[in-house]
Amino acid sequence: MSLQAEGTPQASENALEAIGLSKSFAVRSQGILDKPKTVSAVSDVSFQLKQGQTLGIVGESGCGKSTTARLLMQLIKKDAGEIRFKGTSVQNDAAALKAFRRQVQMVFQDSSASLNPRLTIEQSIMFGPLVHGQTKQHALEKAHSLLQRVGLEPAQFSRRYPHEISGGQRQRVNIARALALDPQVVIFDEAVSALDKSVEAQVLNLLQDLKEDLGLSYIFISHDLNVVRYISDEVVVMYLGRIVEHGSVERVYNHPAHPYTQALLASMPSIDPESRTLQSPITGDPPSPIDLPPGCSFAPRCRHASVVCERQSPPSTRLSSEHVVTCHLSNPASGHPNAQSTPL
């Protein structure tokens, strides 16, 4: 499912592109007697990150966002699909991988486990450049200038250890580390989720500034819909390893077409007394990804589910140039009794 047909002139503007990514994990077997089971973590995921833009990925825990991020980073081997950087497919050999690493970097969530407690801050930042062959002097200068860039005074912070600084400061260090290799794309996996709100705001502003100054493209993964709305240009909604809706932030947030997206948006806590949640939009618990039901994976919890939803997996329907949804409701040809071509 992609927003633009391949081969168009704009295709080469894509900083990063995922095509049909899939990944399953084997469940740890109980013993010799049990048959091996698999979990489908990510299923046929495709999207494009345009140059200079921020793509947000939202969904509940376990929907496959983090796995997608690691697939993009090539930290996990994909079962199927293709990754393209600036239009060229990324190969699997060691040299291509190392070159790719310079271009795409990641900032993780848990800031206390994201830095080696035995290394000083400058040592942590210098690690990447040193691995890629830069001289120690050069790497040191780079580390200091990056610390300055993210708002941490090098004289005070460079020789400190991670446990001596606060969570917000650690995340800034993580950002500096990600930037040390001068990447073009940075993936943020719940990078601000563990921070206090005030610190989160500071870090988000920092990210915006860096993006403009350095010409970066971002992928921003979060379960916090407000944050994603604030920082993203386009957004992808995932459920149980699949993309259910995809489009510009304006379209998806204001005119959500998929029942799941509608439910997510409706359950956002809000201080606006006009928009109180009246009923729980989503029922039940997320099913186990081990035994996925046939048909639409959201059907068991969907208020609008009908017979066709339980039988057939819905195709993706293009609602506009910036909005694609995967749901029988939006596809008049699906046979769903309430199907319409415009969102409810």
Next chain:
Amino acid sequence: MSTLVDNSPVTTNIPMPAHGYWHRVWRKLLKDKVAISCLSILVIMVLMVILAPILTPYDPSVGSVMTRLKPVGTEGHILGTDELGRDMATRLLYGGRLSLIMGFLPVALALLIGGALGTIAGFVGGKVNTLIMRCTDVVFAFPSILLAVAIAGALGAGLANALLALTIVLIPPLVRVTESATTQVRQLEYVEAARASGANSLTIIRVHILGNILGPVLVYATSLLSVSIIIGAGLSFIGLGAKPPSAEWGLMLNTLRSAIYSQPLIAALPGVCIFAVSLSFNLLSDGLRSAMEVD
């Protein structure tokens, strides 16, 4: 641009560069009186056995039947003499050399071999891990004393055989501890970040893994020192290991058994040494563990 500058106070006000991990552990350990006493005792013991020739004029294997089994406090023999008339203090000092080697060497070797195997198993995972761990499980199926005795018994008496037997017995627990620690560390985000930087496995192990597993592994290895010296001396006690007329604490316990009726204090002395060393190792291990606890 004002949002870029971080005005939140730095957690510590010390202007000098911060201390590394091992420095902090050492500082904490220094405050633990029990641990430091044990460490001092051990260091003093090691020094004493190394300097044995200087500390005592006697030859550990020379004795006269005329002076056999003199009690503690006899003039010229501060700790008495053994059943062949040899000076006890001298025998204990020289014996300490062999006994302490039986304590340290197998643990050091097992740490190298077992540590390497465990780190590889933990880092690589998959089939390699299963292979290494299953082999470890098989050796683990034997209780340590039985295995040590069986190997030493099959190979025959002798210090080298005993050392080999002990090393083999100590490798599996070290493999387990190292593998467990490596598996835990490997899943942490900073290791993922290191992989994302494009580093190869060896660099990642060297820079990120080793430093972070060394703590718990070292605590465990220190407690193994106590086991090693007890089993090592025990092997000599039943005739496997050091051979007469060598001086070694376990062997001395054996040869002095007949003296328990006449000079029980002398008969018990070698065991006191073993007990003291073993206890010191265990207390030190406990102290290290406390010192490494996260603040």
Next chain:
Amino acid sequence: MYRYIMNRVLFTIPVIFAVSVLCFSLVQLAPGDPLSLVLPADATQEQIDETKARYGLDKPVVVQYGYWLVNALQGDLGESISSGRPVITEIGTAIGYSLSLAALASLMALIIGLALGLLAGYTVGSPADKVASAMAISGVSVPHYWLGIVLVVIFSVNLNWLPAMGAGSGSGGTDTLFERLRFMILPAVTLAAMPAGIVTRSVRALVADILSRDFITALYAKGLRPHQVFPHVIKNVAPAALAVIGVQMGYLMAGSILVETVFSWPGTGLLLNSAILQRDIPLLQGTVLTLALFFVVLNLLVDIVQPLLDPRISR
């Protein structure tokens, strides 16, 4: 649950198999010609060949192992070179002694360990805790063979209360229980020192952890007195303590050689000792195999029983 048991049992089979291979290879490690123990130095070539064939030593090693294994499965572990009697008989008489000693020592260790551990866990940081912990770590650090000698010096040589060695008056079967116990006390106490220390340390940690849990505070808040809360603590601690003792009993059985040597206790440990001294290979092999198997089976039992006792351990 049954799946779990089946899985564990199935997994133990290759372990037993590997253990038997290890036992058999021990002999191959032994230097020197095993034949030299049986044949006189001036044996003719014919005699040598004949003896080789009789012991099966002329066949390849793997085949020898096969024969040995098949025989072992039928209960035939060969004959002891030194005594001429079947190995299985020798082990049979000895194993009873070792078992009784191990059982008594385990019981002692469990009681002492629970008592000291509870005391220490309830009074963490106090002088009582320090004393109990010091005793525990001493128990873990003491060379048990030396402890045995010290106990003999004190209780046999000096006080003459207890016998220094042996298992009884020798003629077998005519000793009263009290007499038998007299012989067992010192070796059992010696053996119990280390497991008692281990159990104390484990129980202390468990008790300290449980007492800090919220559900205990809730019980107190409901108005329960300490002696009423105590059973709750025991219920949580007992399964883990039993598991520790179960494993330790395996060590006691299989690792008793040093203590049995000190006390001349006629168990499998002493048997092992004489087998080594006399280079009695069949006896050595058979004893090691039996003890190792016992250890493996005991661990299996502990693994199976533990989740039954402690539902928190989900398998």
